[in-house]
Amino acid sequence: MVFCRTCVSADHASSSRLLRQPRVCSRRSICRAVGRQHQLTAVQAHLADCTLPSRRSCLQTLLPSLGLLLNSQVSLPAWAGLVDEDNADSVFQSAYPSVVSIVNSRRQGNADVEEGTGSGLVWDNHGHIVTNYHCIAQLAKDKFGTQETRVGLAGRADGRDGQDWPATIVGTDPNHDLAVLRIEAPAEALKPVQLGTSNDLKVGQSLYAIGFPYGLSRTLTAGVVSGLNRDIPNPAGTKTRGAIQTDAAISQGNSGGPLLDSAARVVGINTATFTRQGTGRSSGVNFAIPMDLVYQIVPQLMRGS
Known part of the structure; x- marks a missing residue:
């Protein structure tokens, strides 16, 4: 391990576009899941794991088992997980308006080269941002003024984000992997x-x-x-x-x-x-x-x- x-580095960001091959689900895994009285969402997840050629056999195995499950007496707490979707939303x-992006770049000639990204959170309405030290370590160690870290504030949950701001370091603690940054954003743009x-x-x-x-x-x-x-x-x-x-x-x-x-x-x-x-x-x-x-x-x- x-x-x-x-x-994440810039290289990782580009490689993340590769898709993994879907797994083929087995009859044994489905029967085991149904036998444990998993919620309907778990059953759907098994179907999502099936490749197209195997879905017919998955359904042939799954439907009789579902009939047994639905005809059994299941107490309400066993299905309580169905409300998790609303709670997650x-x-x-x-919380999402309080979560910010951390983007590191380095000045190279006349261009800024992105070197990595991370996340952070709005601590207060004075512009303090808390993140991991390792996310901004390059900025903390910069001796030549070539590094820059920008903090992206929330816009909308669909990915259309708000304005980003240059950040300065207020304090760092490598022993606990914590750092505090500050941005000069107006208080109304910040949601702690x-x-x-x-x-x-x-x-x-x-x-x-x-x-x-x-x-x-x-x-x-x-x-x-x-x-x-x-x-x-x-x-x-x-x-x-x-x-x-x-x-x-x-x-x-x-x-x-x-x-x-x-x-x-x-x-x-x-x-x-x-x-x-x-x-x-x-x-x-x-x-x-x-x-x-x-x-x-x-x-x-x-x-x-």
């Missing part, structure tokens, strides 16, 4: 995030991540708390303790974006994922810096510490 930071609509706590998170609790994977516009992924109090490497070469583990997809470009609870409150800052060595594919083991730790660090960084 390889530990990967999740800011509510979380996204509430709803801040939550990571102190009362429980394994199995629903979580949502919003960010800019592979340079795409704002993207929502969903999952659960997979584990708590994990130790993960940081850019300083030490360990950040107490990280949140989640299976909500955190891809390259998601770094610095918010991890949200079902009330659209930020409970963590997305920072890293494990990938299968040699494939670049996520293993579903992703990590976020817990919000209660962020609360301790960000005020110090805002003071320039």
